[in-house]
Amino acid sequence: MNAEIIAVGSELLLGQIVNSNARFLSQQLAVLGINVFYHTVVGDNPDRLRSAIEIAEKRSNLIIFTGGLGPTKDDLTKETIARHLGKELVMDIAALESIELFFKKTNRVMTENNKKQALVLEGSTILQNNHGMAPGMMVENGNCIYMLLPGPPKEMEPMFLQFGRAALSNQVKTNDKIVSRVLRFFGIGEASLETEIMDLIEQQTNPTIAPLAADGECTLRLTAKHQDIQTAESMLDETESKIRARAGEFLYGYDNTSLVAELMKLLKEKNVKISAAESLTGGLFQQELTSFPGVSSVFKGGVVCYTNEVKEKVLGVKKETIENYGVVSQECAKELAENVAALVSADIGISFTGVAGPDELEGKPVGTVYIGISIKGKQTVVEKLELGGSREANRTRSVKYGCYYLIKHLQESQKAN
Amino acid sequence: MNAEIIAVGSELLLGQIVNSNARFLSQQLAVLGINVFYHTVVGDNPDRLRSAIEIAEKRSNLIIFTGGLGPTKDDLTKETIARHLGKELVMDIAALESIELFFKKTNRVMTENNKKQALVLEGSTILQNNHGMAPGMMVENGNCIYMLLPGPPKEMEPMFLQFGRAALSNQVKTNDKIVSRVLRFFGIGEASLETEIMDLIEQQTNPTIAPLAADGECTLRLTAKHQDIQTAESMLDETESKIRARAGEFLYGYDNTSLVAELMKLLKEKNVKISAAESLTGGLFQQELTSFPGVSSVFKGGVVCYTNEVKEKVLGVKKETIENYGVVSQECAKELAENVAALVSADIGISFTGVAGPDELEGKPVGTVYIGISIKGKQTVVEKLELGGSREANRTRSVKYGCYYLIKHLQESQKAN
Numbered sequence: 001m002n003a004e005i006i007a008v009g010s011e012l013l014l015g016q017i018v019n020s021n022a023r024f025l026s027q028q029l030a031v032l033g034i035n036v037f038y039h040t041v042v043g044d045n046p047d048r049l050r051s052a053i054e055i056a057e058k059r060s061n062l063i064i065f066t067g068g069l070g071p072t073k074d075d076l077t078k079e080t081i082a083r084h085l086g087k088e089l090v091m092d093i094a095a096l097e098s099i100e101l102f103f104k105k106t107n108r109v110m111t112e113n114n115k116k117q118a119l120v121l122e123g124s125t126i127l128q129n130n131h132g133m134a135p136g137m138m139v140e141n142g143n144c145i146y147m148l149l150p151g152p153p154k155e156m157e158p159m160f161l162q163f164g165r166a167a168l169s170n171q172v173k174t175n176d177k178i179v180s181r182v183l184r185f186f187g188i189g190e191a192s193l194e195t196e197i198m199d200l201i202e203q204q205t206n207p208t209i210a211p212l213a214a215d216g217e218c219t220l221r222l223t224a225k226h227q228d229i230q231t232a233e234s235m236l237d238e239t240e241s242k243i244r245a246r247a248g249e250f251l252y253g254y255d256n257t258s259l260v261a262e263l264m265k266l267l268k269e270k271n272v273k274i275s276a277a278e279s280l281t282g283g284l285f286q287q288e289l290t291s292f293p294g295v296s297s298v299f300k301g302g303v304v305c306y307t308n309e310v311k312e313k314v315l316g317v318k319k320e321t322i323e324n325y326g327v328v329s330q331e332c333a334k335e336l337a338e339n340v341a342a343l344v345s346a347d348i349g350i351s352f353t354g355v356a357g358p359d360e361l362e363g364k365p366v367g368t369v370y371i372g373i374s375i376k377g378k379q380t381v382v383e384k385l386e387l388g389g390s391r392e393a394n395r396t397r398s399v400k401y402g403c404y405y406l407i408k409h410l411q412e413s414q415k416a417n
Numbered sequence: 418m419n420a421e422i423i424a425v426g427s428e429l430l431l432g433q434i435v436n437s438n439a440r441f442l443s444q445q446l447a448v449l450g451i452n453v454f455y456h457t458v459v460g461d462n463p464d465r466l467r468s469a470i471e472i473a474e475k476r477s478n479l480i481i482f483t484g485g486l487g488p489t490k491d492d493l494t495k496e497t498i499a500r501h502l503g504k505e506l507v508m509d510i511a512a513l514e515s516i517e518l519f520f521k522k523t524n525r526v527m528t529e530n531n532k533k534q535a536l537v538l539e540g541s542t543i544l545q546n547n548h549g550m551a552p553g554m555m556v557e558n559g560n561c562i563y564m565l566l567p568g569p570p571k572e573m574e575p576m577f578l579q580f581g582r583a584a585l586s587n588q589v590k591t592n593d594k595i596v597s598r599v600l601r602f603f604g605i606g607e608a609s610l611e612t613e614i615m616d617l618i619e620q621q622t623n624p625t626i627a628p629l630a631a632d633g634e635c636t637l638r639l640t641a642k643h644q645d646i647q648t649a650e651s652m653l654d655e656t657e658s659k660i661r662a663r664a665g666e667f668l669y670g671y672d673n674t675s676l677v678a679e680l681m682k683l684l685k686e687k688n689v690k691i692s693a694a695e696s697l698t699g700g701l702f703q704q705e706l707t708s709f710p711g712v713s714s715v716f717k718g719g720v721v722c723y724t725n726e727v728k729e730k731v732l733g734v735k736k737e738t739i740e741n742y743g744v745v746s747q748e749c750a751k752e753l754a755e756n757v758a759a760l761v762s763a764d765i766g767i768s769f770t771g772v773a774g775p776d777e778l779e780g781k782p783v784g785t786v787y788i789g790i791s792i793k794g795k796q797t798v799v800e801k802l803e804l805g806g807s808r809e810a811n812r813t814r815s816v817k818y819g820c821y822y823l824i825k826h827l828q829e830s831q832k833a834n
Contacts (some may be wrong), residue, residue: 015443027432282707283700290699301727310718
């Protein structure tokens with residue numbers, strides 16, 4: 001089954017909102033084994049909507065519409081589909097009662113135009129709206145299935161999960177299940193990663209391998225199709241192990257994880273406490289770490305040492321160190337990491353000092369970054385980066401590299417023990 | 418001029434990412450007076466991409482593509498367009514040099530497939546990529562303009578703003594200029610704001626008024642159309658003054674500003690230095706502040722005091738204060754703000770202590786937040802919030818409220834002087 005998602009709404013074409021519905025539905029349809037080949041956005045205009053429907057019917061046999069089911073004059077999705085298919089709109093008594101109840105419950109007066117929301121395509125299956133007023137519906141015509149869903153995600157998502165999904169899985173003729181796995185890499189560029197596994201990508205049919213780069217990380221999405229979900233998983237395992245053999249050292253996690261989430265897991269496993277001294281990253285590392293609930297078991301606190309004064313006065317970096325080497329130096333990074341750990345009695349201290357940009361500092365180019373890592377009972381190490389991107393990119397990548405190197409060093413000390 | 422935005426990428430059809438590029442470009446095109454009638458998303462498949470191009474050419478005279486310009490085999494946008502238009506791809510020397518430089522600067526080895534990124538459509542205008550490798554391009558053919566932009570928003574957005582916008586405004590045939598202004602409000606809900614100005618919204622034709630809520634803030638986008646840009650601006654002024662008369666006290670800035678940017682401006686104006694003690698916000702306030710270049714003239718540094726130990730040991734909060742009132746208290750917030758300012762010799766200290774969630778703390782419900790504000794020569798004030806949202810919302814809103822209250826207090830002390 002090949003699907004197309006048509007979002008109806010001029011607010012999307014004006015850029016007032018983003019089409020998050022298409023994303024949600026695409027994820028849902030993939031799990032059902034339904035291919036999504038197109039997303040379309042069209043405004044609140046009956047002629048252009050009708051033409052979009054005609055195009056969609058030629059290339060898809062499932063069309064899911066979102067939006068345009070509301071009470072106002074702008075809302076014309078079902079009216080346009082009705083005219084196009086030569087079907088009547090009929091009043092759905094259950095939907096009408098539910099709308100009346102909604103107004104009663106919220107102590108508001110129901111205006112006449114709200115009744116319009118209870119009109120449905122004749123012969124359609126109604127999808128109840130438990131989070132708003134306009135019901136959804138599904139109707140078959142010729143070789144095509146039409147599903148109409150409301151626009152607000154707070155109504156559409158629960159409606160699809162509760163009713164839409166089941167209605168569709170009855171229609172899916174294939175028994176194939178689709179299983180996906182995202183492999184996350186760091187420390188290797190997208191092109192290099194692809195070079196490593198070029199032949200695997202070229203041979204790909206099932207599972208498929210799709211590379212994607214974002215924010216200095218690379219991911220590979222593996223997708224396998226099989227009637228038996230366990231077999232599909234084994235197919236993914238097999239492809240993953242081939243990829244691991246080539247680039248396993250850069251693989252750090254799966255699916256929706258992140259470097260900081262993996263670091264957090266490792267700190268918990270090892271039952272150690274961390275602290276941070278942040279100069280160029282200005283608190284970004286600590287703020288990402290503290291975005292996780294329960295972080296207080298592994299994180300004590302730290303210092304944002306944006307000025308030399310704070311580095312010296314609060315973190316006790318030696319005046320000579322700054323005079324002789326500058327703050328953007330291996331020596332300063334080392335003292336910062338060791339001293340912040342000592343200041344808050346933590347097992348680990350990590351420091352970030354460097355040139356975020358846009359201007360160079362101490363004659364060092366933008367993107368020069370030193371990351372100090374002090375682990376109790378071990379020699380402090382300092383990693384140097386040469387990033388050279390925008391201020392924002394330099395800051396976010398520094399934090400990612402910090403997590404990456406700290407994970408490596410913690411894993412090494414594990415092996416050494 | 419009628420435009421269509423075609424996003425190319427299977428990751429969009431799998432629901433891995435949302436099509437935020439279409440939103441950004443739609444907003445930009447509206448300002449240029451270019452109608453956007455369709456968004457299309459198509460996968461990394463040459464046949465389906467080509468068919469999408471053919472459909473777009475029949476209904477649009479500007480097609481903007483995003484994505485598929487990268488180094489990998491999946492990236493096939495320009496190859497498909499070249500074949501479709503019967504144009505050659507030629508090596509752009511400047512782009513190639515820029516890619517080589519990028520690898521040199523980041524000390525990475527350039528693989529052969531990266532060269533592919535420097536191939537451009539013959540006869541096209543090159544749009545330089547200052548935030549990545551693949552250049553964009555614009556080419557005219559028949560009645561249609563084709564603009565190709567990279568997929569990552571961090572590359573696409575600055576490229577469009579710096580080069581794409583100017584290239585398009587030369588092409589726009591209409592005499593109407595569209596002028597937009599975004600009014601930013603804080604401390605008032607979207608529904609309340611809309612109620613205040615309902616009659617203005619209902620009367621709107623030109624300028625239009627579009628409300629939008631996000632992240633605890635509300636914005637109103639005013640858009641006026643007129644041949645004369647100055648007249649359009651006056652129309653906006655008039656509408657703005659009507660809105661100000663109703664809700665002016667909540668208006669804090671315009672367009673792409675933010676509360677933290679406004680705070681930064683004010684600190685620079687007053688030539689004062691700030692420091693921060695962050696508990697529940699974990700460094701978020703300081704990380705937002707340090708995202709601005711040149712912040713070192715107003716920000717010294719601060720402490721992330723996630724545990725009681727750090728509050729006491731590093732920031733000198735009295736043991737009795739914590740024992741008697743807890744860390745989520747007016748008393749603790751006051752000491753944190755005063756002590757962090759003293760620690761780094763700053764003019765202003767701001768503190769954030771509270772319950773981010775998901776669990777309550779010290780018997781205080783999730784969303785209870787105290788913000789301490791200590792300004793040199795003035796009595797310390799503590800503001801209490803009762804937010805009660807998700808962990809993430811509580812943290813980001815706390816920072817926004819901190820900026821908002823600090824701006825208010827700094828403005829008051831200005832008036833008092």
